[in-house]
Amino acid sequence: MTDTDIQDISAQTRHWLQAAVIGLNLCPFAKAAYNKDLIRIEVSRARHLDDFLELLDRELLLLRDTPADTLETTLVVEPNLFADFELFNEVLDITDQVLVEHGLDGIIQIAPFHPQFQFADADADAISNYTNRSPYPTFHLIREASIDKAMQAFPDAATIYERNIALLEQMGIEGWQALWKQDKAS
Template identity: 45%
Template sequence: MQVTDSTIIEQTLAWVRSFIVEHNICPFAKRELENGSIRVEVVRSKKMEVALEELVAEIEWLNEHPETDTTLLVFPTLFKNFDHYLDYVEFAESLLEEQGYDGIYQLATFHPDYCFADAEPEDASNYTNRSPYAMVHLLREASVEKAIAFYGDTALIPERNIALLTAMGSTAAEATLQRCFNAPLHK
């Protein structure tokens, strides 16, 4: 049975709440979650080209809706393979530049099998970018700059996250991620 879009959205938001915000992986996420300025869109495409078109369509939507600060584009059926996902990210970043959106929007990347180039797949540090589904996070550059100005030195965030997740361990991080699939639906 196919999981519904609303369930995928709720699972994604459960991950944002219970992992990203609760462990302060991104110190900016709590404010956006509380303000309701995070949009989650499910893309059911089975082709990379269509997924790239959906990315451009979402950017156009964000251009018309400045009250929405950020979008998580979730791909539940595409990019099961992490390397295939990385190919998409490379094309997506090139597309942003070609479309003139470099410096206006940026992408953050998340995947269930995320693995940093200098890490082993089982390293707990990979969980900073592991998510319930493959997704890209579209962020407005201006909002990122404001958040950095408010927060201060963001260079320490990755180090802090690596230390936190290493202390937590891969087993506990994976258990937290898996709990998102059992999150109660909010009406």
């Protein structure tokens, strides 16, 4: 993978953040961190699982050791290894073990995003899945303290998921796809 490929993947991920996550307000906490340039996007060049896990180790420790006012959260984007959503889910179990091994369980959590993301209770084509669909398989490393802080600022945080589903149902698949076509035209 070339540096140009890495830059393109990073740009697509940033565009997804701007257009969907922030633009549709799917995560009301993301805008402030994004505007303050506190979101790190790290694109993996891994060729096998061991390479990826080494990258994950480094990124978890970097997030742990960096003050939140310098680095709030990290998106580890893995464009090559986990195109299959079932494999991606299996790797999520491993990432949870990595958190425990580093003593970070309860300090950092990992939220999954994937181009074919599917909730266990949803059909593959259900619009609700799009709340967690991203251009590439992505592991969002989030500080638990940041989540707690955001929850205090947004007391009805439990309603975010329901609001997102209602918004996406209103947009439909066609509206979601039009969002990307519209943004490419501008």
